[in-house]
Amino acid sequence: MPSTTANIAIAATTLLSALLYSPVSQRLLTLGLTRGEIKNIHGVDGLRTIPGTNMCEDLHLEESTQQLFAACQHDKDERAKWFPPTGNFFDHTATGGGAIVRIDPVSMTAKTLTLKGFNLPMVTHGIDILNDPKDETLLWIFVVSHLPNPDRWDVKPRRTDLPPERAHIEIFKHRLGTDEAQHVRSVQHPGIAMPNDIVAISPSAFYVTNDHVHHEGLIRGWEDAGTQSISPIPNTVLVEADLKTKEPASGVKVNTALNAVHNNNGLGRGSPHHPEEIVVLDATGGILTRTTRDLATNKLTIIERIQIDSTLDNPYYYHDPYATSTNNASGYLLPGLPVAHKMMADLPYNDRAIPSLVWHVRSKDSKPVDVKGKGKGNVWEKNLIFQDDGKGLRSASGAVLIGIDPKKNGGKKQGWLFVTGFGSFAMGVVKVDL
Numbered sequence: 001m002p003s004t005t006a007n008i009a010i011a012a013t014t015l016l017s018a019l020l021y022s023p024v025s026q027r028l029l030t031l032g033l034t035r036g037e038i039k040n041i042h043g044v045d046g047l048r049t050i051p052g053t054n055m056c057e058d059l060h061l062e063e064s065t066q067q068l069f070a071a072c073q074h075d076k077d078e079r080a081k082w083f084p085p086t087g088n089f090f091d092h093t094a095t096g097g098g099a100i101v102r103i104d105p106v107s108m109t110a111k112t113l114t115l116k117g118f119n120l121p122m123v124t125h126g127i128d129i130l131n132d133p134k135d136e137t138l139l140w141i142f143v144v145s146h147l148p149n150p151d152r153w154d155v156k157p158r159r160t161d162l163p164p165e166r167a168h169i170e171i172f173k174h175r176l177g178t179d180e181a182q183h184v185r186s187v188q189h190p191g192i193a194m195p196n197d198i199v200a201i202s203p204s205a206f207y208v209t210n211d212h213v214h215h216e217g218l219i220r221g222w223e224d225a226g227t228q229s230i231s232p233i234p235n236t237v238l239v240e241a242d243l244k245t246k247e248p249a250s251g252v253k254v255n256t257a258l259n260a261v262h263n264n265n266g267l268g269r270g271s272p273h274h275p276e277e278i279v280v281l282d283a284t285g286g287i288l289t290r291t292t293r294d295l296a297t298n299k300l301t302i303i304e305r306i307q308i309d310s311t312l313d314n315p316y317y318y319h320d321p322y323a324t325s326t327n328n329a330s331g332y333l334l335p336g337l338p339v340a341h342k343m344m345a346d347l348p349y350n351d352r353a354i355p356s357l358v359w360h361v362r363s364k365d366s367k368p369v370d371v372k373g374k375g376k377g378n379v380w381e382k383n384l385i386f387q388d389d390g391k392g393l394r395s396a397s398g399a400v401l402i403g404i405d406p407k408k409n410g411g412k413k414q415g416w417l418f419v420t421g422f423g424s425f426a427m428g429v430v431k432v433d434l
Contacts, residue, residue, distance in 0.1 A: 027227060029309050030286035032339030038355045041387040043417065043430035049392075052110035053101055053427035055079050056420040058127045058197065058314045058398040062139060065176055068103035068400060068418060071127035071143050074112070076425065078123075084146040084165045085125055085196065085211065085422070087220060092148035092164070098122025100141060100172065100181055105402050105416060108429060111179055115172065118183035122170065123147060125422075126197030126267070126314065128206065132173075140203045141172040141181055144195045163215050167195050168248060169208065169239065187241045191254030194234070197267035197314055199278055201293075204243050207257060207300075209280065210234045211265045224284045228262040235259040236267065236280060238298045258300040261289050266397075268315035271330065277303070279332065281312045284340065288312065288332060288361065306380055308359055311340040313397035318360075318415075320434075322403050327413055329403070329434040331362025331381075335396035335419060338387065353390025354423050358399045360385045360434075385432045386417055393428040395421030403434070 059070035075097030125144035132138035172181040242251030270277025
């Protein structure tokens with residue numbers, strides 16, 4: 001029989017192994033290293049695609065018109081050469097094809113908006129839309145654009161000690177029902193270093209996530225592969241911009257709002273029951289982080305962290321218009337990659353499959369999400385409602401769900417799921433059971 005000291009040593013070793021095994025095994029699963037076969041889950045009607053929606057990294061639903069707006073890159077060859085969000089810096093001149101696209105979810109057709117007063121290149125990433133608080137026919141559109149840093153690339157010899165990109169946030173205003181958007185201004189600031197996604201709180205103020213601390217090299221790879229406790233932590237910033245100024249670097253104030261999320265990436269609004277909720281995703285860690293906004297300081301405070309079994313990207317909250325006491329499908333839509341390690345290890349990715357998935361995370365008891373979090377009232381149901389082997393939809397980084405009225409659908413609880421990705425050649429659409 002072991003001695004007391006031996007028993008303590010065995011117990012300590014067992015405990016340490018358990019503590020180490022759980023996060024390591026979760027990390028391997030999140031990155032897809034231990035995931036099994038990728039089986040297609042295409043809903044009840046199969047997968048449809050929408051022409052004219054090439055490499056739309058993010059999308060949002062405008063509620064009053066029920067139209068979708070997406071940030072796209074029509075030139076797939078350009079994206080294969082230059083896309084800083086994936087560490088792709090092969091050709092800094094490949095900055096063409098950026099577009100804002102409106103999608104009609106009924107006809108499933110797309111229209112590229114004409115961008116008036118805008119003559120810059122645009123390498124699109126995250127997007128947000130905001131209805132004007134005074135004019136219900138006016139929509140503000142905010143787009144992340146990953147432009148190269150001219151101080152590095154346009155000099156001889158090249159300045160490899162400087163960041164490869166000098167990103168902009170492009171602000172447009174769009175009159176609903178028209179086919180054009182007027183450019184208002186570009187926003188550029190050192191605090192918007194590696195922007196990923198946007199949540200606007202007014203036409204002149206918006207949150208932006210910086211998803212990495214380092215642009216390139218082994219340490220950037222460590223940021224992707226590492227975890228909350230051992231990797232550098234990027235930030236989410238609040239940007240305030242003077243809309244009367246045209247110079248990108250003028251009239252801009254940037255303050256840190258959150259500095260506590262690893263690979264601080266996709267950004268979105270939470271439940272309309274809690275209008276101050278902002279959702280921030282740890283992309284490579286697969287963690288949905290719920291925060292709340294302090295109205296006085298605009299700082300973000302973490303409510304709850306929810307672990308999901310894959311990498312994640314831009315979140316979207318679906319508010320179920322057909323909720324019942326026994327089936328409330330309101331919850332978070334979380335697109336991601338089931339085998340992200342394969343994409344991270346092999347760029348460019350222009351000619352191969354990138355498997356994709358979408359999670360639906362909702363309160364298990366069909367009650368509205370509890371703002372308190374931390375296990376107080378929220379028991380989460382995590383359903384995988386879409387998965388593709390990469391041959392139908394290449395990558396998933398944005399998803400929106402539009403509910404179908406059960407009265408017009410034979411009493412069925414269903415919705416149309418629109419899914420798109422930074423590497424997709426067309427947006428996918430499936431009908432899903434809820």
